[in-house]
Amino acid sequence: MVNTKYLNASAALVLAYVAITAVTVLALALLSLIAPDLATSHAWGHAIIVVGFAVLLPLRSRAARKGKRGALRAVALISITLVAVNIVEGVLPGAFPTWMRVEMFGVAALMAANAALVVRVAVAEQVSASTATAASD
Numbered sequence: 001m002v003n004t005k006y007l008n009a010s011a012a013l014v015l016a017y018v019a020i021t022a023v024t025v026l027a028l029a030l031l032s033l034i035a036p037d038l039a040t041s042h043a044w045g046h047a048i049i050v051v052g053f054a055v056l057l058p059l060r061s062r063a064a065r066k067g068k069r070g071a072l073r074a075v076a077l078i079s080i081t082l083v084a085v086n087i088v089e090g091v092l093p094g095a096f097p098t099w100m101r102v103e104m105f106g107v108a109a110l111m112a113a114n115a116a117l118v119v120r121v122a123v124a125e126q127v128s129a130s131t132a133t134a135a136s137d
Helices: 004-034 041-065 069-091 098-136
Strands: none
Touching: 004 041, 004 069, 004 098, 041 069, 041 098, 069 098
16 A cells, blocks of 8 residues: 555655756856856766756656555665765865755755655555565464
8 A cells, every 4th residue: 555645745855856956957057157166067067967866756756656666665765865965965175166065955854854754655565564464364
């Protein structure tokens, strides 16, 4: 049984992540024109990678809401990876402009919440499956 309450909340967080990523790329494009020192090559490198995750994460989230366990695992792993990468990159001295560090820490918090929701669903499904197996024995 798919826990739609938590997976719908997760989907909302994923959409927020996609929106933040789009705004970040637009901001980088604009800053490249008006303040190039705020749109560093490191910032662009980071943005290109997170765009890839912004494409992949909604696809896996949709599959997880349809009950695919592998997709649920993928959403959790991607979310946890995004938490780790954004925190590590956010604390690197001099690599990113301050505005992007704030964005990175915000994304890390968002994805930590997403990972917590998805792990909660996975644990609940595991407990439910164990209970059903024990009841049938």
